[in-house]
Amino acid sequence: MTYEKGDIHDVVVKPLKKFIDERGWLCELYREDELDAAHMPVMSYVSLTQPGVARGPHEHVDQTDYFAFFGPSNFKVYLWDSREDSPTRGKRMVFAAGQDSPAAVIIPPGVVHAYKNIGTQGGLVFNAPNRLFAGKNKAEPVDEIRHEDIPGSPFQLD
8 A cells, every 4th residue: 555645633742832041941641631531541651762762663453642742852753554444544744842842642543654753862651652662461462553664564754
């Protein structure tokens, strides 16, 4: 399948605001009163990605990810709509998020996603998915289809 540039149905990109004062800054990553119940997090984690390093592409069968890119560093975010029943199947979104453009990104199941640190320092990424990693007590299969090492994969980062 060939993917063309365009917005993806059900993907939400929400600008985040940093509140800055003499002490530093604060950024609200998510609020219960701003999220659909289906996207409500059940866990959260923070990862650090080194400059030039990518995570993904991968997708989930049942999990919705709630990423927040707020700095330090900047990321290029890649999304591909591979959902059979989506009105935007075959669309690809690429955008920058992070220190210079803080954003939260809601990625529904079936949307392949990746991000790459395009800055010069390690970058933090927050995720608050709506499913537990490996299920309750980490006793279930991980909901992840990885595309990173598949030869000829249509999910390529530039």
